[in-house]
Amino acid sequence: MSAAEAAELIPAGARVGMSGFTGAGHPKVVPEALAARITEAGTRGERMAVSVYTGASTAPELDGVLAAVDGIDLRMPYQSDPVTRAKINAGQMDYLDVHLSHVAQMVWEGIFGQLDVAVIEVTGITEQGELIPSSSVGNNKTWIDQAERVVLEVNSWQPAELEGMHDVYYGTALPPDRKPIQMRGPQDRIGSAYLHCPPEKIVAVVETHAPDRATAFSPVDADSRRIAEHVVDFLSHEVGKGRLPADLLPLQSGVGNIANAVLAGLDDGPFARLTAYTEVIQDGMLDLLRSGTLSSASATSFSLSEEGMAGFRADIAQFRDRIVLRPQEISNHPEVVRRLGCLAMNGMIEADLYGNVNSTHVMGSSIQNGIGGSGDFARNAFVSMFLTPSTAKRGAISCLVPMVSHVDHTEHDVHVLITEQGVADLRGLAPRRRAQKVIDHCAHPYFRPMLQDYLDRATAGARGKHTPHLLEESLSWHTRYLREGTMRLD
Numbered sequence: 440m441s442a443a444e445a446a447e448l449i450p451a452g453a454r455v456g457m458s459g460f461t462g463a464g465h466p467k468v469v470p471e472a473l474a475a476r477i478t479e480a481g482t483r484g485e486r487m488a489v490s491v492y493t494g495a496s497t498a499p500e501l502d503g504v505l506a507a508v509d510g511i512d513l514r515m516p517y518q519s520d521p522v523t524r525a526k527i528n529a530g531q532m533d534y535l536d537v538h539l540s541h542v543a544q545m546v547w548e549g550i551f552g553q554l555d556v557a558v559i560e561v562t563g564i565t566e567q568g569e570l571i572p573s574s575s576v577g578n579n580k581t582w583i584d585q586a587e588r589v590v591l592e593v594n595s596w597q598p599a600e601l602e603g604m605h606d607v608y609y610g611t612a613l614p615p616d617r618k619p620i621q622m623r624g625p626q627d628r629i630g631s632a633y634l635h636c637p638p639e640k641i642v643a644v645v646e647t648h649a650p651d652r653a654t655a656f657s658p659v660d661a662d663s664r665r666i667a668e669h670v671v672d673f674l675s676h677e678v679g680k681g682r683l684p685a686d687l688l689p690l691q692s693g694v695g696n697i698a699n700a701v702l703a704g705l706d707d708g709p710f711a712r713l714t715a716y717t718e719v720i721q722d723g724m725l726d727l728l729r730s731g732t733l734s735s736a737s738a739t740s741f742s743l744s745e746e747g748m749a750g751f752r753a754d755i756a757q758f759r760d761r762i763v764l765r766p767q768e769i770s771n772h773p774e775v776v777r778r779l780g781c782l783a784m785n786g787m788i789e790a791d792l793y794g795n796v797n798s799t800h801v802m803g804s805s806i807q808n809g810i811g812g813s814g815d816f817a818r819n820a821f822v823s824m825f826l827t828p829s830t831a832k833r834g835a836i837s838c839l840v841p842m843v844s845h846v847d848h849t850e851h852d853v854h855v856l857i858t859e860q861g862v863a864d865l866r867g868l869a870p871r872r873r874a875q876k877v878i879d880h881c882a883h884p885y886f887r888p889m890l891q892d893y894l895d896r897a898t899a900g901a902r903g904k905h906t907p908h909l910l911e912e913s914l915s916w917h918t919r920y921l922r923e924g925t926m927r928l929d
Contacts (some may be wrong), residue, residue: 440643440644440645440845441472441645442468442469442471442472442636442645443472443475443476445469445472445558445590445642445643445645446469446472446475447474447476447846448556448642448643448898449476449489449555449556449558449590450488450555450806451480451485451487451488451489452488452489453489453490453491453555453556454489454490454492454551454553454554454555454556454656455489455491455492455555455556455558456492456493456546456554456556456557456558456578456581456582456585456586456757457470457489457491457492457557457558457592458558458559458560458573458575458579458582458742459493459495459496459497459498459501459560459575459577460494460495460497460572460575460576460577460718460739460767461495461496461575461654461694461719461740461741461742462496462497462498462577462651462652462653462742463499463570463574463575463651463652463740463743464494464498464560464573464574464577464579464651465493465498465560465575465651465652465740466500466501466558466590467521467592467594467647467648467649467722468560468592468649469590469592469645470504471499471500471651473489473505473512474504474505474507474508476661477505477509478508480622481508483856486509487510488509488511488512488553489505489511489512489812490511490512490513491505491511491513491514491515491543492515492516492547492551492554492576492578492579492582492910493516493517493577493578494539494542494575494577494578494579494739494767494924495517495539495577495653495767495811495812496518496519497520498652498731499501499520499522499652500513500522500649500652500785501520501601501675502509502522502523503520503522504519504802505518506522506523506526506532508835509526509531509532511523511532512532512562513532513533513534513551514534514537514669515534515535515537515542516525516535516536516538516539516541516542516806516809517536517537517539517809517810518534519808519809522905524806524808527817528804528805531725532690533534533638533765533843534860535910536806536808536809536810537809537810538771538810538812538814538815539767539771539811540768540812540813540815541583541773542578542771543578543580543611543766543767543768544581545660546578546581546769547585547613548571549619549758550614551790553585553587554582554587554588555586555588556586556588556589556590557582557583557586557588557590558583559575559579559580559582559590559592559634560591560592560593561573561591561592561593561594561597561634561648562593562598562599562600562602563593564644567706567723569633569634570583570633570634570635570636570717571592571601571602571605571632571633571634572605572633572764573597573601574597574601574635574741575739575740575741575764575875576605576607576740576764576765576766577739577766577767578766578768578772578907579634579766580607580608580609580634580766581766583634583635583636583640584913585641586667586705587640588640588641588642589636589641589642590641590642590644590645591642591643591644591645592645592646592647592711593644593645593646593647593793594648595646595647595649595748596634596648598755599754600756600759601755602632603632604629604632604758604762604763604764605632605633605764605765606628606630606632606668606763606764606765606769607622607630607631607633607634607635608629608630608631608765608766608769609630609631609633609635609764609767610629610630610888614688617787617874618871620769620775621772622769622775622779623690624637624689624714624760624779625714625715625716625735625736625737625779626734626737626763628737628763629762634757642864643729644891647909650748651743651748652720652749653743653744653745653747654694654730654742654743654747655744655745656696656699656722657696659696659699659700659891661859662828662858662859663696663859664700664704665700665789665859665861666697666701666702666779666827666828666858667697667701667704667705668704669857669859669861669862670701670704670705670824670826670857670884671704671705671709672784673824673855673857673862674687674708674860674865675709675733675905677822677922685710685711685823686710686711686714687710687713687717687782688779688780688781688782688821689715689717689729689779689780689781689782690705690715690716690733690781690782690784691776691781691782691783691784691816691820692715692717692719692721692724692784692785692814692853692889693718693719693784693813694718694719694721694742694785694786694811695785695786697746697826697827697828698721698723698725698784698786698826699722700723700726700780701784701826702721702726703723705727706723706726706727706730706732707817709877711732712729712734713733713734714733714734714737715727715729715733715735715737715738715780716737716775716776716779716892717736717737717738717770717781717809718738718740718763718770718771718812719738719740719741719742720736720738720740720742721741721743721747722743722744722747723744723748724736725739725750725754725758726749726897728757728758728761728762729757732788734761735761735762735763736761736887737762737763738760738763738764738765739764739765739767739769739770739771740815740830742766746897748840751896751923757829762774763793771812771815771816773813773815773818773819774819775813776816776819776820777819777820780820780821781816781819781821782820782821782822782824783813783817783820783822783823783824784826785813785823785824786813786825786826787796787818787823787825787826787827787838787848788800788838789837789838789839789840789843789844789898790826790838790839790840790843790853790856790877791839791841791842792841792845792873792874792878792890792893792894793838793850793870793873793874793877793878793906794850794853794856794873795846795848795850795853796817796825796843796847796848796853797843797846798810798813798825798847799845799846799847800844800845800922801846802917802920802921803844803845803889803914803917813847813848814847814852817852818848820854821846822854822855823853823854823855824854824855824856824857825848825850825855825856825857825887826854826857826858827856827857828859828880829859829860829882829883829886830859830885830886831927834883834885834927835883835915835924835925836857836920836925836926837881837885837889838860839856839877839881839890840926841877841884841888841890841893841894841908841909841912841913841914841916842908844917845913846862850873854866856877856881856919857881858881858882858883860880860881860883860884861880861881862880862881863876863880863881864876864879865877866914869905870905870906870907871894871898871904871905871906871907875894878891878894885927886926889928891907893912894907896909897909897922918929
């Protein structure tokens with residue numbers, strides 16, 4: 440049927456699970472048709488909105504169009520759409536920021552109530568009725584299992600060669616019936632190449648031919664290049680110390696320009712036969728696979744530029760047996776991450792002197808995107824690294840501050856901070872020694888004396904000397920920025 444006809448099957452107030460993860464594999468036309476239906480209801484004076492659950496961020500054709508017509512009551516677990524973000528920060532949309540590995544379990548528990556409809560993009564349907572997953576898996580297995588009704592978008596733009604690249608594990612359960620996940624390495628396959636859905640659940644099939652959202656990466660600048668060099672130097676140091684094998688441990692990399700630059704740096708580094716156990720495959724990871732530096736990669740989705748998409752489609756034959764796409768409850772599974780010993784590399788908004796990291800909120804109150812999978816990996820990684828330039832907003836903001844304005848990753852889960860200035864290895868250090876290392880190795884030269892002055896005065900004047908703070912000043916850098924537009928004193 441048409442997208443408009445399928446959208447008619449989604450009632451007001453429905454809880455809708457939609458496919459999509461970082462702009463890959465999201466439904467392309469049904470959300471737009473639903474937005475049109477919501478707009479039409481508005482002309483009659485009727486408010487129509489739904490709750491939207493996905494794997495992670497999607498695209499303007501989903502989050503953007505629905506947010507623009509006030510069509511979303513509740514959004515979870517992660518978003519990056521500017522219209523959606525504005526609605527959330529204006530208090531016009533509820534948003535639940537959830538660890539990506541927790542979402543499926545929470546839906547199975549019934550935390551959000553009954554899932555009414557699943558809208559899932561697939562690459563195709565076999566003669567046996569099996570669903571060939573698209574360019575992301577995300578939470579699609581859970582949406583199909585839990586939804587009362589299923590709408591399929593069959594997208595012929597997706598390459599047919601995706602068939603066989605997926606590994607959909609059907610062995611998860613709630614306690615006390617959980618069993619060990621039998622995975623010993625990123626390349627292991629433990630499930631099915633297909634999604635399974637009882638035919639009677641499927642209420643609509645909509646044919647499409649539309650591309651995924653391309654992720655534009657900025658050219659590698661001097662700061663990103665220096666951060667990448669520091670990452671390579673740090674990992675080489677760990678190999679030299681005997682704490683890592685020569686081929687390292689499975690890599691996890693967050694999404695974005697710095698992460699892509701780090702992957703490029705690894706390709707130029709001394710390492711070979713690497714593996715990845717991560718959430719998202721970016722351009723840089725495809726380059727590592729092409730060069731042979733990376734032997735295999737496990738993820739739940741792609742996040743590619745236009746050039747990366749074209750290259751992937753052209754070379755898909757060489758990637759088929761080296762890339763595995765899994766449900767995010769497996770790609771981000773804390774026990775698997777801990778057992779494999781992943782090396783986690785994630786971005787952040789800011790860190791404080793003692794190693795607490797804020798990766799979600801700007802100036803304490805405004806959500807940026809969400810925690811995504813960074814918590815799944817940081818808490819359980821063999822080495823947890825957080826990367827950022829030392830300043831933002833052309834030097835007006837220091838990304839190293841006395842106290843973070845919001846905490847996503849506590850000091851207990853942050854092993855290493857890396858900026859273009861250097862590396863602060865915080866492992867084994869008491870709080871005041873961590874603070875001095877952050878100042879000496881990561882802070883921008885302009886802000887370094889200010890941080891040192893704060894630490895010295897806090898150490899001398901604070902009531903407790905273990906983690907010294909001057910509470911009347913600890914967030915003064917943020918309040919100065921809100922008042923004057925800069926954290927600088929000049």
